[in-house]
Amino acid sequence: MNIDILLNIFVATIAAGTPLVYAALGELITEKSGVLNLGVEGMMLVGAISGFIAMAKTGSLVFAVLCGMAAGILMSLIFAFLVLTLMANQVASGLALTIFGIGISAFIGIDYTSVALKGIPPLNIPFLSDIPFIGRIFFSYDILIYLSLVLLTGIIFFLYKSRAGLILRAIGENPKSGHALGFSVIGIRYLAVIFGGAMAGIGGVYLAVLYTPMWVEGMVAGRGWISIALVVFATWRPLRVIAGAYLFGGVTIIQFHIQGFGIEISSQFLCMLPYLATIIVLVIISRNKNTIRLNSPASLGTTYHPATN
């Protein structure tokens, strides 16, 4: 009985953390190139409503994910054009993108407010899913959760093993030197921002189509901001980002259970807990100056102007 509850909490934790995994890994790549995109919340919302509508119209998850990604990419392209081509300030542009995303997603989603979708059952893997306990822990998730783990592995490999990842890290560290070596700083940063947009889009789709599954205005509810915080406090390392995302998911689920047990703590306070707990834990584990120095992209947030080289 007890083990059953724990299992339920564990499985639900993974699901609750997954939107953050996507958004934060995307933002990680963006920031590693030296661009700070504060528009994650907005990109997730637009991704969420696009995916939701696609799902409601066609019922195809693949199509929904593709629509969410495309929407996220479109949003990130606006941002990239502003900060990379027009050299606008990154912080101000990112904030504007979020506000824009909140507004436009609410506008597009008027007709879908509080519409619920049929849930998508988790993958049923023959034999494996039926193993007691182990089947439940490892093989009871939906496809996007498995994909997020593939993505994580890919990103670790990309950043630390591939030449392209090395170039990305180098550009984030010192764009001037990168330019002197002959890399297209602006081009690489465009790609990184677009990747971040696509991932934020998937994160939104996961939230609206698989996790909830319904559309409510502003339903991302600060997860975009938490993703940005995750990246920073995880000192730009993918594994720590994931750990932070699941920590957030875990506290979210546990506070649901606490509310369910009828313990007399105001629910508003409980809803605040996941955000608070994630930030506090991450601040504590990221105090080491050396790891910050080694992993943070030194040029983060500064506009790079090739002509002044």
Next chain:
Amino acid sequence: MKKIKNIKSKQKDNSENQETTPRLELCNITKIYPSVIANDSINLKVAPGEIHAVLGENGAGKSTLMKIIYGVVKPDKGQVLWHGKSRNIINPAYARKLGIGMVFQHFSLFETLTVAENIALAMENQNKTEKLSKKIIEVSEKYGLAVEPERLVHSLPVGLRQRVEIVRCLIQNPKLLIMDEPTSVLTPQAIEKMFVTLRKLSKEGCSILYISHKLNEILELCDKATIIRNGKVIGYATPADETPSSLAKMMIGKELPVCSENRKKIQPKKLLEISNLSKSKDNQFGTSLNNISFNVHSREILGIAGISGNGQHELINSIVGESLSEKPEDIIICEKPAGNFAPDQRRNIGLGFVPEDRLGTGAVPGMNLMYNYFLTGHRQNLVKLGMICFKKTFELAQKCISSFDVKCGSYNDQITSLSGGNVQKFITGREILQNPKLFIVVQPTWGVDIGAANVIRQSIIDLRNQGTGVLLVSEELDELFEVCDRLIVIAKGHISPSLNVKETTKNEIGEWMSGMFPGGPAELMKENLAK
């Protein structure tokens, strides 16, 4: 890929068939920036295997010219001929494809990456890390430039970082190597070693474009020289037929001023007393300070010699107040215990400071000269009721510009638009005009050409003659011996006893720099004895 192969095979044909064609030829290269003509119709020829010097003062346009050859900067007019064929070098990647490598004056390394990763970034073809590491070691052994592929670059001292840059170029078998002020960070022994490498390269047929302000080196190393002044070619010379003073005369357009001594003897006062200062390092890449004691008197220049990364940074930070000491008596400035004073408090009691890092610690890059003057000069009554007195500030900034010969458009220029030597003259002048009692200056002539270096050295000597005590930290032994009265050496956070400059030799100081002095760091003594 095919195209590249074509280019390569054509190069071969050319060098075999037409030995007389210069490897690189510049025709009427012109580059105009909004405020200055950096290069004005420059012509230059480099033959295969030739070591060719480009001489000129700071701001003469040498670095711009090199950046044009390497494809970082596009010329407004003119042609670059490579093996006799006109090439439009659009970016550094294309330059490397042609066979041009460049070692930058301000290193273009990525500090948080390893040596191998830094080198991999400059290679066009993908390489497995292990294979690359092997190749790095192969090249570094061939040319006597030992580097460890797995080390993180920011943990390396400057001399080794430069070595990484050189290896990064050599690994691609360049036909032309451009070196921008390469010896400013090296010890005399290391310079000798590098010359051996460069001569070997030149024998193998690699041409070298060598930019330096050290005339002795050019005489010793180079086959030909092109002299540039104010963006124009002043003349061509064969160093073998010249003397340092004749070259200097061509370069700066007048006789080289010699630093002159001229002072009266007066009872000295202790202006800086450091007693038993110890500090453990604050990060794994720092150096701990170990029981340091020394004094600086009025009317003297005390030099600190040592290879960079041996605790100079930590020591200077403690003296100027960037890192505080627990006991105020550890550091006594102008007879006041000041170990717990913040930097501005220390400046208030008579400290003047020119840091190693000119743009960043010494000046705010995005501000103009006048505001940068104000930042430390406000003590000269430049503030009334919290408001800036612009007229006075303007006058003092102008005075600083004219009396220290700072080459700039006006006081309204951003300080980043000045060349390194001119920035250094400006911030040194700014501190000197405030008449400090104790003057601390770190690496004052790092990457500064001979004309500017002389102005700076002379102004330090003049300041001493007025009674100021000067503490000079430098890696250049020539400079220390020219300017200082006494010398101490720092090695692994230990300070040597002081030596009178007239009673010591460069060899003795060089030996002490490796830690072999009475009371030196024990682990280094053992290491050296074992050898």
